[in-house]
Structures are given as structure tokens and as C-alpha cells.
Amino acid sequence: MNTTPRTFVAVPADSHFPIRNLPYGVFRPIMGGPPRVGVAIGESVLDLAVLAEAGLLDGRYLSGVGVFRRASLNALMALGRPAWREARELVTRLLSADEPRLRDNQALRDAALVPQASVEMLLPAEVGDYTDFYSSREHATNVGVMFRGPDAALQPNWLHLPVGYHGRASSLVPGGVDVRRPCGQTRPDDGAPPLFGPSRQMDFELEIGAFIGPGNTLGEPIGIDRAEEHIFGLVLVNDWSARDIQKWEYVPLGPFLGKSFATSVSPWVVTLDALEPFRCAAPVQDPPPLPYLRTSGPQGIDLCLEVWLQGGRMAAPERITATNARHLYWSLAQQVAHHTVNGCNLRTGDLLASGTISGPTRESRGSLLELAWRGAEPFELPGGERRTFLEDGDRVTMTGWCQGDGFRVGFGELSARVLPAHQAVP
Amino acid sequence: MNTTPRTFVAVPADSHFPIRNLPYGVFRPIMGGPPRVGVAIGESVLDLAVLAEAGLLDGRYLSGVGVFRRASLNALMALGRPAWREARELVTRLLSADEPRLRDNQALRDAALVPQASVEMLLPAEVGDYTDFYSSREHATNVGVMFRGPDAALQPNWLHLPVGYHGRASSLVPGGVDVRRPCGQTRPDDGAPPLFGPSRQMDFELEIGAFIGPGNTLGEPIGIDRAEEHIFGLVLVNDWSARDIQKWEYVPLGPFLGKSFATSVSPWVVTLDALEPFRCAAPVQDPPPLPYLRTSGPQGIDLCLEVWLQGGRMAAPERITATNARHLYWSLAQQVAHHTVNGCNLRTGDLLASGTISGPTRESRGSLLELAWRGAEPFELPGGERRTFLEDGDRVTMTGWCQGDGFRVGFGELSARVLPAHQAVP
Numbered sequence: 001m002n003t004t005p006r007t008f009v010a011v012p013a014d015s016h017f018p019i020r021n022l023p024y025g026v027f028r029p030i031m032g033g034p035p036r037v038g039v040a041i042g043e044s045v046l047d048l049a050v051l052a053e054a055g056l057l058d059g060r061y062l063s064g065v066g067v068f069r070r071a072s073l074n075a076l077m078a079l080g081r082p083a084w085r086e087a088r089e090l091v092t093r094l095l096s097a098d099e100p101r102l103r104d105n106q107a108l109r110d111a112a113l114v115p116q117a118s119v120e121m122l123l124p125a126e127v128g129d130y131t132d133f134y135s136s137r138e139h140a141t142n143v144g145v146m147f148r149g150p151d152a153a154l155q156p157n158w159l160h161l162p163v164g165y166h167g168r169a170s171s172l173v174p175g176g177v178d179v180r181r182p183c184g185q186t187r188p189d190d191g192a193p194p195l196f197g198p199s200r201q202m203d204f205e206l207e208i209g210a211f212i213g214p215g216n217t218l219g220e221p222i223g224i225d226r227a228e229e230h231i232f233g234l235v236l237v238n239d240w241s242a243r244d245i246q247k248w249e250y251v252p253l254g255p256f257l258g259k260s261f262a263t264s265v266s267p268w269v270v271t272l273d274a275l276e277p278f279r280c281a282a283p284v285q286d287p288p289p290l291p292y293l294r295t296s297g298p299q300g301i302d303l304c305l306e307v308w309l310q311g312g313r314m315a316a317p318e319r320i321t322a323t324n325a326r327h328l329y330w331s332l333a334q335q336v337a338h339h340t341v342n343g344c345n346l347r348t349g350d351l352l353a354s355g356t357i358s359g360p361t362r363e364s365r366g367s368l369l370e371l372a373w374r375g376a377e378p379f380e381l382p383g384g385e386r387r388t389f390l391e392d393g394d395r396v397t398m399t400g401w402c403q404g405d406g407f408r409v410g411f412g413e414l415s416a417r418v419l420p421a422h423q424a425v426p
Numbered sequence: 427m428n429t430t431p432r433t434f435v436a437v438p439a440d441s442h443f444p445i446r447n448l449p450y451g452v453f454r455p456i457m458g459g460p461p462r463v464g465v466a467i468g469e470s471v472l473d474l475a476v477l478a479e480a481g482l483l484d485g486r487y488l489s490g491v492g493v494f495r496r497a498s499l500n501a502l503m504a505l506g507r508p509a510w511r512e513a514r515e516l517v518t519r520l521l522s523a524d525e526p527r528l529r530d531n532q533a534l535r536d537a538a539l540v541p542q543a544s545v546e547m548l549l550p551a552e553v554g555d556y557t558d559f560y561s562s563r564e565h566a567t568n569v570g571v572m573f574r575g576p577d578a579a580l581q582p583n584w585l586h587l588p589v590g591y592h593g594r595a596s597s598l599v600p601g602g603v604d605v606r607r608p609c610g611q612t613r614p615d616d617g618a619p620p621l622f623g624p625s626r627q628m629d630f631e632l633e634i635g636a637f638i639g640p641g642n643t644l645g646e647p648i649g650i651d652r653a654e655e656h657i658f659g660l661v662l663v664n665d666w667s668a669r670d671i672q673k674w675e676y677v678p679l680g681p682f683l684g685k686s687f688a689t690s691v692s693p694w695v696v697t698l699d700a701l702e703p704f705r706c707a708a709p710v711q712d713p714p715p716l717p718y719l720r721t722s723g724p725q726g727i728d729l730c731l732e733v734w735l736q737g738g739r740m741a742a743p744e745r746i747t748a749t750n751a752r753h754l755y756w757s758l759a760q761q762v763a764h765h766t767v768n769g770c771n772l773r774t775g776d777l778l779a780s781g782t783i784s785g786p787t788r789e790s791r792g793s794l795l796e797l798a799w800r801g802a803e804p805f806e807l808p809g810g811e812r813r814t815f816l817e818d819g820d821r822v823t824m825t826g827w828c829q830g831d832g833f834r835v836g837f838g839e840l841s842a843r844v845l846p847a848h849q850a851v852p
Contacts, residue, residue, distance in 0.1 A: 157674055161611050170554055258768075287619065
């Protein structure tokens with residue numbers, strides 16, 4: 001890391017986007033123009049379509065492939081890690097303080113370095129399938145204690161495999177898109193018939209998600225030792241949940257309408273290469289998993305995660321959760337290996353989310369369900385407001401970063417407001 | 427129906443594809459050439475790309491839209507029912523015995539009417555999201571009795587909403603693609619650790635599936651009275667299942683790897699217009715559902731369904747299931763209305779499958795799990811073979827048709843063989 005160059009672009013000290021990060025996103029200028037691929041640097045976006053057309057992104061893997069003037073990262077994701085490394089090296093060099101090609105070409109700088117405030121960020125990928133895991137032991141335990149009691153908190157399978165389910169791909173939305181409170185069927189009184197109406201238990205779930213790069217052929221599993229070669233990078237995910245809808249519908253086939261109204265994804269995809277210096281030990285797995293899930297080396301990522309909430313009458317957002325992705329019990333590689341062990345094919349752009357990330361303390365719980373303990377322990381916000389679940393007008397903002405020595409490699413923010421339910425029943 | 431014209435194309439008396447049907451599919455000539463959209467008529471495929479280029483499919487909705495020289499039906503599906511009706515009328519006229527434009531143009535007939543035996547049928551749509559419902563009361567009851575006993579067979583929610591879950595879109599395959607037995611984690615002995623290996627309880631599930639035409643905007647539900655306007659047509663679906671993998675993994679988030687290794691879809695999509703004469707009453711719903719799920723008019727479809735099995739040592743396939751889609755408790759319209767009532771967006775090409783269709787008798791059960799009652803009642807096949815679950819080399823063939831007076835409107839066949847598991851563990 002000592003050889004990481006300085007950049008000529010102004011990067012504030014607390015920026016999530018120093019030259020060591022270089023996350024990818026898809027953006028469109030607010031003033032108009034087609035979507036294209038960019039990299040965040042400081043408070044700017046580096047337009048890779050412009051750089052490629054200027055001949056500055058040529059290399060063994062990238063020459064002539066045309067992956068940057070696109071409305072998604074899928075074409076870049078499909079190229080695989082050697083191409084990603086080449087792109088990272090080329091961009092790092094172009095942004096370096098001692099490299100004149102971009103630095104001293106004012107016209108090119110004006111075209112290629114645009115303020116983040118002047119662009120709209122889009123969903124980074126076309127997602128064929130979205131999978132949501134359940135990989136935080138603390139979260140699974142909290143939910144289990146609430147619904148089944150402390151003696152049966154973890155289901156028998158939980159310590160043997162990364163439990164997951166298929167999510168809804170169509171309702172993935174980029175950060176900034178506000179989310180409407182869903183209507184649905186609930187049964188608040190177990191002795192009475194179900195009711196229809198707006199959810200009264202809308203919640204967030206703090207997660208991270210991995211985008212798949214190259215996929216696998218149907219019928220051909222990905223061995224765990226090769227699993228990370230198939231991961232392009234990570235994002236923050238808010239897996240919005242309607243707990244009352246979910247509770248009534250989910251037996252025996254799992255979550256459906258309680259989740260499928262919206263899932264928010266942060267716009268900047270941080271590559272595994274940028275996260276490499278922050279790898280750390282994951283929790284010890286006891287019992288040891290079956291051989292197809294066994295790994296070596298540091299499987300965790302020391303990634304600080306926070307959730308901030310601002311109600312409609314609050315002057316400023318307040319931090320309500322501070323946790324870390326290192327708490328995740330099941331690793332990214334284990335998720336990929338498990339997902340494909342039956343021959344299921346992952347495709348480029350598929351999203352694998354971690355499930356809610358909770359830590360061991362009350363302050364590190366990753367959902368309101370846990371923070372307010374199913375409504376039993378409402379918590380106080382400044383100005384006297386209390387929350388058990390989300391209210392209309394609440395803005396939920398997630399953020400995450402790896403802390404280096406004097407710098408951060410971060411994900412920026414994932415933020416959206418809760419809109420009131422539609423009144424009319426169709 | 428009396429005004430349905432005769433066609434000049436030879437149609438065998440027992441054909442599933444008379445002029446009253448005209449199902450759509452996507453095909454590629456075995457001799458080579460790009461995929462395109464066709465219609466089945468008798469033992470031929472009518473190449474709509476050729477007809478459109480000859481100027482024979484012009485009309486208010488279809489002129490100039492270029493929906494037939496495509497690798498999927500999605501563009502046609504997106505146009506909506508007025509365009510589908512126009513296409514149906516145009517094709518019906520062109521195939522009529524008293525219409526000379528195609529009949530008397532030998533060169534055009536040679537180009538546009540090709541034997542089904544000379545083409546490869548592809549997956550009919552690009553499926554963004556695949557949803558699997560659980561809409562057969564008899565199936566849900568059978569499974570419930572087996573796993574929870576007769577007193578708690580149906581879960582409390584089952585009679586109030588069409589239970590469903592998100593399936594895996596990437597592993598949808600067209601009929602004719604053989605399916606490899608999956609490996610995975612199972613726990614045959616509840617007192618011992620889980621094991622890894624090939625599934626020993628591989629099963630089929632007989633289902634029908636609906637392809638979505640025009641979708642809805644995220645946040646805007648589809649009212650039940652408009653629901654069928656969003657359905658392009660139906661196919662047969664074999665929702666292959668690995669019961670031992672499913673049993674161990676599915677608590678609490680539902681089926682995952684026990685299903686995601688493959689789901690087979692029949693190649694010909696039968697339109698709702700072709701099925702209209704076969705609408706029938708669906709089972710009475712008691713308790714009556716909530717208003718957003720209430721319908722009027724005949725909600726069922728009188729659609730005969732069969733499953734045939736041929737083991738590797740059997741000289742011919744044997745029918746093992748005969749049932750009918752009219753048994754389905756929850757209708758297509760109810761599935762669409764429920765799926766979107768929380769604002770979830772359906773997209774063109776999405777597939778909504780019914781769940782296993784079982785009838786009231788033993789012979790009408792739609793899965794081996796039920797036919798052999800979880801292995802407790804193995805059944806005999808000719809030649810002395812017995813089955814509890816599928817064996818390697820077994821060919822499963824599903825078929826379905828609506829029986830008219832002297833004709834059938836059918837789905838053809840959905841057939842695939844079980845390939846042995848890969849021996850190597852990745």
C-alpha cells in the first residue's frame with residue numbers, strides 16, 4: 001500500500017473515494033446524455049467512456065471491447081479479474097499526480113472529470129437473479145429468540161450451510177429512489193381473519209451485496225477456491241421489509257411480498273481488489289463445515305457499517321446502528337460455492353446479498369425489528385420521537401467504509417425516504 | 427367456434443396444434459440460421475419472421491414493430507392483447523383453406539412452413555423473474571399431511587392468499603434439455619451431521635406457468651379485473667425438486683438449492699385467447715378472499731394434464747399421472763393481483779408457475795413425492811420396476827390439452843431425462 005500514488009484530483013481527507021478505492025458506477029449527466037460507466041474519485045466522477053474514446057484505456061484486455069459506454073457494468077463484470085486489474089492499473093496511473101496525460105489536458109479533464117453533484121447514479125448492473133442470504137449469526141439468533149425463544153433460536157441447518165433464498169430482481173432500485181410503503185395482507189390478531197391495508201411494520205435491513213462477474217455453466221459448480229474470481233465487487237443493500245406482511249405469508253415457502261416491494265442498492269461498486277488490504281479473520285466456524293465449504297486465509301472484511309435515520313420532523317439524521325461486516329459468519333466464497341454446488345448457474349450481474357448484518361451489542365443490530373425488539377423496546381430519537389418501525393417520511397441512510405491509516409475506502413451512502421402508501425386499493 | 431376456418435395445412439386428428447390453437451414459440455432451424463418466432467400448426471412451424479418480411483403480417487399494431495425476428499417472444503409479449511389478437515386474426519386468415527396468399531405461393535410456403543422435426547425449440551422468453559406459487563389445495567394438503575399430519579395439513583394462511591415464492595430464473599431450460607441430478611447437503615439422519623452427495627430424492631412437479639405480457643410500474647398494483655390483460659399465455663412447467671436437499675435447507679426462508687438446479691418449460695406458449703373456450707368454474711373459495719382477490723366469471727381452465735415416465739430399461743413410457751388444471755384453487759388473475767398488491771413490478775417475460783397440480787385421487791397426484799407418499803408407497807411400473815423417486819436415465823414427459831368436440835388445443839410435450847450426478851466434488 002505504500003506505493004499507492006497520490007492523485008492530482010482534490011480528495012477531501014474524509015472522502016470515501018481516494019485513489020486507493022476507485023469504485024465503479026453507472027451515471028447519467030443531469031443535463032442529459034446517455035448513461036456510461038464511471039469511477040468515483042474524491043467528489044468527482046471519472047468518465048471512463050470519455051477516457052476510452054481518447055485511447056487512454058487501451059490494454060491487453062480492454063482494447064476494443066467497448067465496455068464503458070454502457071448503461072450497466074455487466075460488460076465490464078463479464079471480462080473477469082485480469083481485465084479488472086488492468087482497468088484499475090490504467091485508471092490509477094491516469095489519476096496519478098506525476099502522470100501528465102489527463103492532468104495537463106484541460107479539455108480532457110473538463111470532459112472526463114465531472115462533479116458527482118452533476119450526475120444521476122443508476123442501478124450499477126442488470127441483475128438477472130437476486131439472492132439474499134442470512135449469514136449473520138447475531139441477526140439469525142436475534143430473530144430466532146424473538147419468534148421461537150432462546151432455546152431454539154438457530155434452526156438446525158444454520159451452522160451447516162449459508163441459508164439463503166431467491167429475492168425479487170425486478171424491484172431492485174438505486175439509492176436515491178424513495179420507497180413506497182406497501183399494502184398487503186396481514187393478520188395482527190391470530191384469532192381473527194386477515195386484514196388488508198398499508199404495512200404497519202415497515203423496516204430496513206442493513207446488508208452488503210456482491211455482484212457476480214463471470215458466471216458458471218448450468219450443471220458446473222464453482223469450487224470454493226475459485227469462488228472469489230467470480231465476484232466483481234460489493235455494494236450496500238437495504239433489504240426493505242414489511243414484517244407484518246412477511247410474518248403472515250412466509251410459511252412454508254419463505255419471504256415474498258414482505259420483501260419484493262423494493263430493495264435498494266448503493267451506486268458505487270467497490271472492487272475486491274480495493275478491499276483486499278482490509279481482509280480479516282471471519283468468526284470461527286464450529287462445527288467445521290463440509291469440505292465443499294472449507295476455506296483458508298482471511299475470509300472476513302473489516303468494513304464499518306452504519307445506519308442513520310431522519311424522521312420528517314427531525315432537524316438532522318441520527319445514527320441508530322454501528323456494526324461491522326466482519327461479524328458475518330458465512331463468507332462470500334462460501335455463499336458462491338454453496339449457491340452453485342447443485343449446478344445452479346450464476347450469471348454476470350447477479351447480486352448475492354449477505355442478509356442483515358448485526359453485531360453482538362444492541363447498538364450494532366442491523367434492523368429496527370432487532371433494535372426495538374419486535375416493538376417491545378421502542379427507542380428514543382432526539383426531539384422526543386420514538387420508533388418501533390419506520391414511519392412515513394423517514395429517511396434511512398446507510399454508509400460503510402474500511403478504515404485505513406489516515407484514509408477510508410468507502411461505499412458512500414445509500415439513502416431513501418419512506419413514501420406513504422397509496423390510499424386506493426386497486 | 428363454429429366460424430373457425432379450416433386450414434390448408436395437414437393437421438392430424440389428434441394434433442395439439444389445430445388452427446384454433448396457434449401457440450407461439452421461438453425456434454432455430456437445425457440446419458442453422460438465427461432464432462425467430464413461429465406458430466405451431468399441425469406438424470409444422472409457421473415462420474412469422476418470413477411472413478412479416480413478405481408483408482403478410484401488417485396491421486394496426488404489428489406493422490413495422492419487428493417482433494418476429496427475435497430470439498424471444500418478449501417483444502411480442504410487450505405489445506399487449508390488441509396486438510396479440512391482431513396477430514391471431516392475421517395468422518388464422520393466412521392459414522385458412524380459402525385464403526390463397528400463402529396457400530398458392532409455393533416458394534413462400536417452402537420458406538414459411540417448416541417441419542417441426544427440422545427445428546430446435548428454444549426457451550420462449552427471456553425471464554426476468556420466475557415466481558412459483560402453491561395453488562393446488564390437494565397438493566398443499568398432501569404435502570402437509572405427510573410432513574405435519576392431517577390436523578395441521580394446510581397452514582393458516584393458505585386459504586387466504588396464494589402462497590408463492592421467488593424461484594430461480596437463470597436455470598430455466600426449454601424442454602428437451604436433459605437435467606443433471608444435483609449434489610447437495612442433506613441430513614438423512616436427524617441425529618447425525620449432514621452429508622454431501624447426489625440427491626437421492628429427485629422428483630418432478632407438474633405445473634402450468636403463465637408468461638407476463640405488459641408489466642406494471644413499481645409501486646402500482648394490477649387490479650384483479652385487469653389481471654388477465656397482463657397474461658400472454660401458458661406453458662407446461664416441470665419444477666424439478668430434490669426433496670432431501672429441500673427438506674434440510676428450507677427452514678425458515680423457503681426452497682433454494684432443492685429447486686434451483688433446473689426448471690423445464692415447454693416450448694409452445696398457448697395464448698389465453700386460444701384457451702378461452704375452455705374456461706370453467708374454479709373451486710369455490712371458502713372463506714371468501716379479501717376484496718383485492720375477488721373475481722367473477724369462470725376462473726378455471728379445463729386443461730387435461732398427464733405425466734409419463736420411461737425408465738432406462740423400459741420399452742415405452744407409462745402414464746403415471748392424469749389430472750386437470752381445473753383443480754387449481756387460486757386462479758391466474760388472483761396470482762397476478764396478489765403478486766403486485768404490494769407494488770412489486772412484473773416485467774414482460776416474467777413467469778408465474780402454479781405450483782404442483784394434484785387432483786383428488788391418487789392417480790391425479792402431480793409429483794412422485796405424493797404418488798409414492800414420501801417413499802412409503804412405492805409404485806410399480808411395467809416390467810417390475812418400482813419407483814419412490816426418480817432414477818438416473820428416467821425420462822419424464824408432461825403433456826396437456828383442452829379437449830374440444832373432435833379437436834384438441836394442446837401444449838405438446840415437455841420432456842427431459844435425468845442425467846447422473848457429476849462424481850467430482852468441486
